[in-house]
Amino acid sequence: MPANLRRIMQTKSALAVALLALGAAAPAHANQWLVYTGGDRPNRTFTTIDEDFISPEFNSDTRFKVEATTVYEAPSAPDWSTANYHIDCKRKTLSIDMVQISPRTGALRRGPDVADHAPANVTEHQIITFGCDKGGKRAAQRASEREANNDPRNFIYMGPISLPKVVDAAWEKLWTDGKRPAYSSNVSIADQNAQVEKIMKEKQALVAQASAMAERSQRDADTIAASQKLRKDRLKREKEVAPALEEWIGRSEAELTSAWGPPTSRTKRGNLSALVYRRTHSESYDAQVGQVGKTAYMEKRENQFHCDVTLGFRGGVLEDYFTEGDRCQILWGPK
Secondary structure (H helix, E strand, O other): OOHHHHHHHHHHHHHHHHOOOOOOOOOOOOOEEEEEEOOOOOEEEEEEEEHHHHOOOOOOOOOOEEEEEEEOOOOEOOOEEEEEEEEEEEOOOOEEEEEEOOOOOOOOEEEOOOOEOOOOHHHHHHHHHHHHHOOOHHHHHHHHHHHHHOOOOOOOEEOOHHHHHHHHHHHHHHHOOOOOOOOOOOOHHHHHHHHHHHHHOOOOOOHHHHHHHHHHHHHHHHHHHHHHHHHHHHHHHHHHHOOOOHHOOOOOOOHHHHOOOOOOOEEEEOOOOEEEEEEEEEEEEEEEEEEOOOOOEEEEEEEEEEEEEEEEEEEEEEEEEEEEEHHHHHHHHHO
16 A cells, blocks of 8 residues: 555544534535545645535546545645546546646636546546546435545545635644745735635536536437337337228227227226237148158147237327237238
8 A cells, every 4th residue: 555545544533533623614615525645744735525516427427527626735836726627437547627726926827737647646546536436326325425434445524614624624634743834925815715715606506507407418318219219119010010000099999999899908097098909810730740651640730829909098099009929910910
């Protein structure tokens, strides 16, 4: 096991208690998990993922987007940065965009995007592991894992805390042996935090909008798939028995029973009813039943087949049908 991961295990219990104590407020950011902390003083890092911002990429159950925050100890590094990580769980790769950097000497700025690549360090490896683990789980399962907070891969649930509180946690609960570098920007920390909260709320709105679009897209896809299946089933039925049965679509139950006679069985529920008719078909063949010398003794035998057609009526009008059995085309098809 890498030394940095061992370090997480050694501090996990005490750190988890301290982090959960930070979650009393109701912030814009919520359900933060510590996924990695490591490095040597004064170059340590502290990376969290907000579980609420994990979402599947469009039309995929193996690719997910997660939002991660990294806090930096080094005075020459930014105070913190956030980014969207687009994870491919099959290929074990990730790309990065929407990078926000908070330097200690100025206002927020955008960082460069990073193309798809294999994990370049332990932090990116942990981000992939966490995203692929949580991305496919339902809300109830995620909630139970937050409650248990004993993930064997050393992910620690921090609680519902905001991004500024995440940064504070690194210095107040973990890097207690160091001193937080001075903030020399002409933008106050309060203004910087207010800007962060504003960005988080905007992102929450975008996530909600994207989720609604994804749900609509999935419903549209389901509708199209169902329509295609109905069409495929219809073509199959038409090939087997049309036009003998198709011509009855839209006609009344009374018309059909007058022409066909009483059904084999009938069921009714409200304005829905179903009639089942059975037709049989016999095929004879010569079967050898014995032989004396060169003389073979044959006997006429018969195979019997049947096909049931179930007719579905709504309000007394034939809406659909399906067939089940053998030789349906012969029994119900064109004469």
